[in-house]
Amino acid sequence: MADGIKIAFLGTGLMGGPMARRLAEAGYDIAVWNRSPEKAAPLAEYGATVCASAAEAAQGANVLITMLTAGPAVHDVLFDKGAAKTAAPDAIILDMSSIKPAEARAHSEKLAESGRRHIDAPVSGGTRGAEAGTLAIMAGGDEDAFNALKDILTVMGRPVRVGPSGAGQLAKLANQAIVGIAIGAVAEATLLVSEGGGDLSAFRQALKGGFADSTILQQHGERMEKRDFTPGGRASVQLKDLDNVLSEAEALGLKLPLVEAVRDRYKRLAGPLGQGDLDHSALFLELLDLNERSV
């Protein structure tokens, strides 16, 4: 599978690091770069070529993978730092960062000017999923380009093409919308059961396998019970995600009232209550505050 393909992997942080490592271990010819070089260096021992610049890593690559913090960082690396133009003329740019759908579409159009194809493919599943190669991968873009990348994507997780350019980012936003609202639902259920004298651990056990069951109920519900809000996914990032959902919805002329309600609650948690650095399950603290209950 790996024969003759040259991969460049730009952005080898918490998520990108283990993803690049899995590709190197799978036998791919891979060059890596990271803005803080100490996060790329350890990949040398898995056979990756560690590069001093993004453009150097991208040199002649057929597949150029980016895993960066946000849209502007992807733009900077691809276009300002010149990674896209030093990649092979027929290169596919595979952006696995979570950015706005509109940004993904703009990148795709700009790359098309020089004949380069683009797939947006953000992921869900955290560092554990990245290490185990079990990430949910939501892809958007040209179907042939997606199929050409399928072997590579499968090393990192379970890729599914959701639609045209930007659809991967759109699916990721919808994913984050569900997660945010589900946390709000579990917070209210948890408060109700605990104030009504039920045992929270037995409650989650009782619901297992039923319609109300979910990973959010079991994992985030337990964090609420134990008041353990070590992140995990930060409340401030959940807030940013929900803001992005709402700006995409606005661009489509849509009202999403539950997303809006939960966004406002995260805003209160991260703002006036000063808890943005806690895990997103800390929305429970905001609910306690609203109900004038002590922690």
Next chain:
Amino acid sequence: MADGIKIAFLGTGLMGGPMARRLAEAGYDIAVWNRSPEKAAPLAEYGATVCASAAEAAQGANVLITMLTAGPAVHDVLFDKGAAKTAAPDAIILDMSSIKPAEARAHSEKLAESGRRHIDAPVSGGTRGAEAGTLAIMAGGDEDAFNALKDILTVMGRPVRVGPSGAGQLAKLANQAIVGIAIGAVAEATLLVSEGGGDLSAFRQALKGGFADSTILQQHGERMEKRDFTPGGRASVQLKDLDNVLSEAEALGLKLPLVEAVRDRYKRLAGPLGQGDLDHSALFLELLDLNERSV
């Protein structure tokens, strides 16, 4: 296990029918009664004694099971129709109906006056779960009484004791709160992805196994995509459940803002939009209406 125990099963409708059948098949000595006798009659062929009145079925029972539509129906059968008093003096009354926690506690207290014990144990999992014996069973009440019933309950599903009297009903309400809000979340995610040009089936596939995944996403999300709102659980019942959640919350002095928001949306669906008889996933229709989108 079944030796020497005499069960009465009152209310053998859609759910109670298969539950009673499983108990008969497991070898229990069981007498059954239903208000519409034709729903009890078929249980004879599984070895159940079909009775013409609730009191007759309850005669000398050690375990008196009720599976009725609401609190007043349970009160009527137990006290007005005299089933509780004709049961054995040491009988345990096992109410598997979904009723209000306050009603369950009142029944428990009234039964205690004549030395009879009471367990509230509503279920989740639908007729399929009832037939397969895989119901989620959320129980409240005395721990010894619960343990004494464990073998019987296990024939019908997975029983977990959540707390004292009423806690089973409380857990069921929390279960319904999560389900209602999750449907609202999936409706908004579904609308966002479809209006943004994503493929809904691929979207659900892409999220499988991740944090946003749930039975509600996969089953109710598919119903929304196909506009197939054949019930399943009716929107009008979901509305009644959410009203019960809010009246219990009020009794506990709690504000549950997401439950309230979703209750208001179901009220609009069942009221002005006239769709109360559809499946609860039809909340998607209310969201379409809110967004002035056609079905």
